[in-house]
Amino acid sequence: MADLTCQELVELVTDYLDGALDEETADRFEQHLSVCPGCETYLGQMKEARGFAMRARESLPKGSADYTKATDIVLASQPTPQELKQMTQQQGG
Ligand SMILES: [Zn+2]
Numbered sequence: 001m002a003d004l005t006c007q008e009l010v011e012l013v014t015d016y017l018d019g020a021l022d023e024e025t026a027d028r029f030e031q032h033l034s035v036c037p038g039c040e041t042y043l044g045q046m047k048e049a050r051g052f053a054m055r056a057r058e059s060l061p062k063g064s065a066d067y068t069k070a071t072d073i074v075l076a077s078q079p080t081p082q083e084l085k086q087m088t089q090q091q092g093g
Contacts, residue, residue: 004032038085
């Protein structure tokens with residue numbers, strides 16, 4: 001089986017947090033995290049961002065356009081794993 005790329009991880013991260021990945025994909029996801037500090041940081045940020053989006057959504061009527069948008073905006077504002085990797089490299093001198 002092929003290794004996950006950072007891009008694939010980004011696409012799977014919400015399913016991962018929902019527990020919606022099958023066992024094999026979840027294994028590959030975690031395998032990538034163990035070798036990629038950028039994506040590990042990214043996952044931590046997405047967890048926090050998701051909690052924030054959940055709380056934001058609670059104040060909106062379910063099914064409204066804003067309900068979906070709230071999550072999208074919060075999640076889209078997160079730095080990508082590549083950006084996080086650059087930050088980590090700059091710090092870790
Ligand atoms: Zn990665």
